[in-house]
Amino acid sequence: MDTKSLPAEARKRISLRGTGMYAAIAERLREMILDGELAPGERIDEKALCEQFDISRTPLREALKTLVTEGHVTHRQHMGFQVAPINKDEIAAIFEVLHGLEETAGRLAAQRIDDKQMKVLMDRHRTMETFHRDGKRTAYYRANQKVHQQIVDVAGNFVLSDLYSSLMSKIHRARGSANADVLRWAESLDEHGEILDALSRRDGACLARLLREHSEHTAAEVMKVLESTSGN
Known part of the structure; x- marks a missing residue:
C-alpha cells in the first residue's frame, strides 16, 4: 500500500x-x-x-x-x-554507457522479440498513456522502467540485461527527476510510441537509433534538473 x-x-x-x-x-x-x-x-x-x-x-x-x-x-x-546525495558526475558517466546498451538492445530485440512479448509491451504502453493522461507521474515512471527493461530483456542476452538493470538501479532517483518537466514528459511518451512502432516492424536499425536518442534526451533533461537543483 x-x-x-x-x-x-x-x-x-x-x-x-x-x-x-x-x-x-x-x-x-x-x-x-x-x-x-x-x-x-x-x-x-x-x-x-x-x-x-x-x-x-x-x-x-x-x-x-x-x-x-x-x-x-x-x-x-x-x-x-x-x-545519499546524487553524484552528478557518476550519473553522467552511467548515462554514457546506457546509451550504448539501449542501442545494442534495440538491434537484438528487433530480431528476437515474439508476438506475445510484443503484446505485453503494447499493453504496458497503453497503461503509460493512461497514467500520463491522469497525471500520475510516479505510476507512469514505474511503468516506463518496466518497458525499458523488457525491451532489453527480450534482446535475449543475460549479460546485457544484468548490466542494464544494475546501472539503472543506480540512477532511478535521478532519472525520475526528468518527469519534473511537463513538456519532456509528453515528448518522452511520444518517443515511446515511435520506439514500439519500430519494434513492431522489427526494424532493428531504426529501433536502435530511436532508443539511443531517447536515452540521450532523457540524460540531457536529468542533467539539466540536477544542475538546477544543485545551484551550479
Missing part, C-alpha cells in the same frame, strides 16, 4: 509487522527514496519512521544498513543516517 495515498493522520501508523520485517521496511524506504519522498541529502528521522511504521528501532536500523550497502543511504557516526 502506498502511504502517500492516505491522509496524513492515517500514515502515522502503517504496520509492517509480520511481512518480513526489516526486508519489508527496507523495500518501503527504498520506494520513498526513489520516489523522492525522502530527498537526496535529507537526514532520516528514525523516531518518526518508527512511529509511522509501528516498529522498534532495531528492525529499522537493520533496514537502513541494507540501504547503506545499496548506496541509497549513508551513515556517519554521531550524525546518523542520511539519504
Whole structure:
C-alpha cells in the first residue's frame, strides 16, 4: 500500500509487522527514496519512521544498513543516517554507457522479440498513456522502467540485461527527476510510441537509433534538473 495515498493522520501508523520485517521496511524506504519522498541529502528521522511504521528501532536500523550497502543511504557516526546525495558526475558517466546498451538492445530485440512479448509491451504502453493522461507521474515512471527493461530483456542476452538493470538501479532517483518537466514528459511518451512502432516492424536499425536518442534526451533533461537543483 502506498502511504502517500492516505491522509496524513492515517500514515502515522502503517504496520509492517509480520511481512518480513526489516526486508519489508527496507523495500518501503527504498520506494520513498526513489520516489523522492525522502530527498537526496535529507537526514532520516528514525523516531518518526518508527512511529509511522509501528516498529522498534532495531528492525529499522537493520533496514537502513541494507540501504547503506545499496548506496541509497549513508551513515556517519554521531550524525546518523542520511539519504545519499546524487553524484552528478557518476550519473553522467552511467548515462554514457546506457546509451550504448539501449542501442545494442534495440538491434537484438528487433530480431528476437515474439508476438506475445510484443503484446505485453503494447499493453504496458497503453497503461503509460493512461497514467500520463491522469497525471500520475510516479505510476507512469514505474511503468516506463518496466518497458525499458523488457525491451532489453527480450534482446535475449543475460549479460546485457544484468548490466542494464544494475546501472539503472543506480540512477532511478535521478532519472525520475526528468518527469519534473511537463513538456519532456509528453515528448518522452511520444518517443515511446515511435520506439514500439519500430519494434513492431522489427526494424532493428531504426529501433536502435530511436532508443539511443531517447536515452540521450532523457540524460540531457536529468542533467539539466540536477544542475538546477544543485545551484551550479
